[in-house]
Structures are given as C-alpha cells and as structure tokens.
Amino acid sequence: MTQGTTMATVYVTGTLAxxxxxxxxSRGRVHDEPPPTTRTSFQRDxxxxxxxxxxxxxxxxTQVFVNHEGxxxxxxLTHTLEVxxxxxxxxxxxxxxxxxxxxxxxxxxxxxxxxxxxxxEELNHCMRDYGGFEHNLQSLRIVDKLEERYGAFDGLNLTFxxxxxxxxxxxxxxxRTLGELGKRFIEGGSPSLEAQLANxxxxxxxxxxxVDDGLRAGLITVAxxxxxxxxxxxxxxxxAEMPGISARRMIHETIRRMISVLIFDLTQTSLDxxxxxxxxxxxxxxSAPPLIAFSEAIQKESSVLKQFLFEHVYxxxxxxxxxxxxxxILRRLFQAFVxxxxxLPPDFQTDTASDAxxxxxxxxxxxxxxxxYAMREYRRLFEVTxx
Ligand code: MG
Numbered sequence: 001m002t003q004g005t006t007m008a009t010v011y012v013t014g015t016l017a018x019x020x021x022x023x024x025x026s027r028g029r030v031h032d033e034p035p036p037t038t039r040t041s042f043q044r045d046x047x048x049x050x051x052x053x054x055x056x057x058x059x060x061x062t063q064v065f066v067n068h069e070g071x072x073x074x075x076x077l078t079h080t081l082e083v084x085x086x087x088x089x090x091x092x093x094x095x096x097x098x099x100x101x102x103x104x105x106x107x108x109x110x111x112x113x114x115x116x117x118x119x120x121e122e123l124n125h126c127m128r129d130y131g132g133f134e135h136n137l138q139s140l141r142i143v144d145k146l147e148e149r150y151g152a153f154d155g156l157n158l159t160f161x162x163x164x165x166x167x168x169x170x171x172x173x174x175x176r177t178l179g180e181l182g183k184r185f186i187e188g189g190s191p192s193l194e195a196q197l198a199n200x201x202x203x204x205x206x207x208x209x210x211v212d213d214g215l216r217a218g219l220i221t222v223a224x225x226x227x228x229x230x231x232x233x234x235x236x237x238x239x240a241e242m243p244g245i246s247a248r249r250m251i252h253e254t255i256r257r258m259i260s261v262l263i264f265d266l267t268q269t270s271l272d273x274x275x276x277x278x279x280x281x282x283x284x285x286x287s288a289p290p291l292i293a294f295s296e297a298i299q300k301e302s303s304v305l306k307q308f309l310f311e312h313v314y315x316x317x318x319x320x321x322x323x324x325x326x327x328x329i330l331r332r333l334f335q336a337f338v339x340x341x342x343x344l345p346p347d348f349q350t351d352t353a354s355d356a357x358x359x360x361x362x363x364x365x366x367x368x369x370x371x372x373y374a375m376r377e378y379r380r381l382f383e384v385t386x387x
Contacts, residue, residue, distance in 0.1 A: 019284065027159070029157045046099055049158075052149060061371060083198065086204050107143060117314075207302060269293050270292045348362065
C-alpha cells in the first residue's frame with residue numbers, strides 16, 4: 001500500500017454549496033495517482049501549476065505593454081494573480097471551491113505567446129496550414145503534454161475539472177480531438193461554476209488594470225475615460241467625497257470602486273440565477289445555461305469600457321508600432337525554424353517527415369518564449385554583427 005492511501009487526510013475545506021465542484025468527487029486525472037494526503041485534488045492542481053516552468057515564464061510575457069516598456073505595467077503574471085484574487089473572492093461568496101477557481105485562473109494564460117495578442121495572431125497566421133494556433137488550446141497542451149516534471153507522465157496530470165476550466169472556447173473541429181473535454185462544444189452545455197467564474201474574473205481584471213496602465217502610459221486621459229459611464233460615475237463620486245486628493249489617488253480610488261461594483265454585481269446576479277435553476281450538483285450546472293453573469297446594466301457598462309479600451313489603448317498608434325514589430329519577430333522566427341529545423345534546440349526537432357508535426361513543435365517553441373527571449377533569438381538568428 002502506498003503512503004498516500006495510509007495517511008489520514010488533514011486538509012480542511014470551507015462550506016461548499018451543493019452546486020460547487022467537489023474535489024473528493026473529481027472525475028479524476030488521465031493517469032491514476034494516489035489521492036493527495038495533505039491537500040485536496042484541486043489544491044494539488046493549483047500547486048502543480050505554480051511550480052511549472054510555463055507559469056514562471058508569465059513574468060516576462062506581455063499583457064498589453066511589453067515588459068521592457070516599464071516596470072509598473074501589468075505582465076501576464078501579475079494579470080494572472082489579479083484574476084486569481086478576484087476569482088477566489090467571488091468563489092468564496094458563492095460557496096464554490098476557491099482552490100479550483102484559483103487553479104483555473106492561474107493556468108488560464110499559460111499558453112500565451114510572447115508579445116500578447118499580437119504574438120497569438122501572428123503565430124495563428126503562420127500555422128494556418130497546420131491547424132492554426134490558439135492560446136487557450138496551447139494552455140491545455142502545456143498542462144497535458146509539454147511540461148516535463150514527473151517521471152510517470154507528460155504534463156501536470158491535472159484533474160478533469162481544472163482542464164475543463166482551461167478550455168474556455170474551442171471550435172467544433174478542435175473539440176473533436178479533445179474527447180470528454182470537448183463534448184460541451186459539440187453537444188452544448190456549460191463548464192463548472194468555478195470555470196465560468198474564472199472567465200469573468202479575467203474580464204474584471206483586464207478591464208480595470210488596462211485603465212490604470214493606459215493612463216500611466218499616457219495613451220488615454222481621464223477626460224476621455226469620462227465617455228464610459230462606469231468610470232465617470234465612480235470618478236465623480238470620489239471627487240465629491242474626497243475633494244483635493246492627488247490625481248494618482250483619484251484614479252486608484254475610482255478603479256477600486258469599479259472593481260468592487262463589478263464583483264458585487266457578479267455575485268448578486270449569479271446567486272439569483274443559481275437560485276432560479278437550483279442545481280443539485282455540478283452535473284446539473286453542466287447541463288444548465290451559464291449561471292455566472294453580470295446584470296444586464298453592468299454587462300453593458302463593462303462592454304462599453306472594453307470597447308473604449310480596444311479603440312483607445314489596444315489600437316493606439318504607439319501600441320500598433322509595437323504590435324507590428326512583435327509580429328515581424330515571430331514571423332521571421334517561424335519561417336526560419338520551419339525552413340531549417342536544424343536551427344532549433346534538439347528538444348524541438350522531430351524525426352518525422354510530417355511538416356505539420358514539425359511546425360507544431362516550432363509553434364510550441366515560439367509560444368514558450370518570453371518577450372525578451374524571443375528578441376534574443378531574433379538577434380542570434382538575424383543580426384550579422386558577429387557570427
Ligand atoms: Mg487573461
């Protein structure tokens with residue numbers, strides 16, 4: 001008998017609602033392992049994610065602003081931590097499994113390329129003849145296959161519930177390759193509430209931190225932000241309550257209130273919807289329509305803010321210049337490696353004659369890079385100052 005089955009479990013769980021995902025009733029892992037003894041299965045997933053290499057690389061990957069543009073901007077890692085914090089808070093209020101919500105949040109951006117969405121779009125374009133590239137699927141590929149940390153299996157061997165949460169969207173074509181995990185994209189259905197929640201936590205985090213970062217970068221102004229009701233309402237309230245505080249404090253007070261209102265609304269609206277449907281367990285949740293939601297009014301305000309950020313921050317000409325340069329770097333790296341795989345580190349070279357298999361390994365290599373590593377590789381391959 002293994003040690004794992006003889007020791008008593010010593011972890012403590014909070015009160016979970018009937019509709020929460022249950023670590024002790026998990027659908028399990030692809031490779032059987034003894035249950036953990038000092039933590040739940042979802043806590044073990046979370047811990048495995050934090051210890052993996054792809055998680056550490058998030059520190060040097062772009063969220064919106066490339067890492068070397070300034071030390072104060074969000075990176076993929078600090079964005080991820082903010083998502084996990086918001087997801088945990090709401091999960092606790094809804095009596096969901098906070099560890100599962102946290103694990104999904106910590107893993108949700110693992111598959112992102114260097115240089116944020118520009119990198120993803122370029123790599124997807126480069127991979128158009130080989131099945132494309134999608135960061136969400138890449139996150140799953142990392143935790144299922146690419147991490148090399150355990151003797152007995154590839155990947156992190158996470159529970160079904162964490163893997164289910166990582167796959168937010170998926171084409172039916174890709175879904176057919178995912179077995180049980182892909183079913184809901186073909187037959188309909190929802191993931192656990194913890195997974196639905198991580199998705200909203202992502203939106204709350206980036207909408208708010210991109211206001212903060214956009215202002216700090218000087219891409220947008222407070223005057224422009226008054227076009228959005230969500231910002232304007234809270235800005236005026238802060239101004240009335242705390243006249244004379246510094247501009248920096250005004251901005252942070254406003255953003256703090258925006259986050260609070262979004263979290264409060266999400267909690268209330270979701271609780272109402274859960275009460276209406278009254279799911280007896282997580283399988284009832286899976287067959288119900290999505291239950292985690294904003295109210296209509298807040299959803300509209302959040303969408304307006306998102307659209308504002310898209311137009312004024314994500315497509316600002318200064319950002320466009322970085323996007324253009326980032327895409328060029330990834331495009332040229334991809335072309336060079338596909339034309340001549342012998343330039344790749346040995347782990348990424350394949351013996352196969354299949355172009356698609358080799359191209360996928362090139363995509364794995366490029367997607368794994370941090371911003372600065374991609375720039376270094378670019379210099380190594382294309383700068384002719386020294387050979
Ligand atoms: Mg994200």
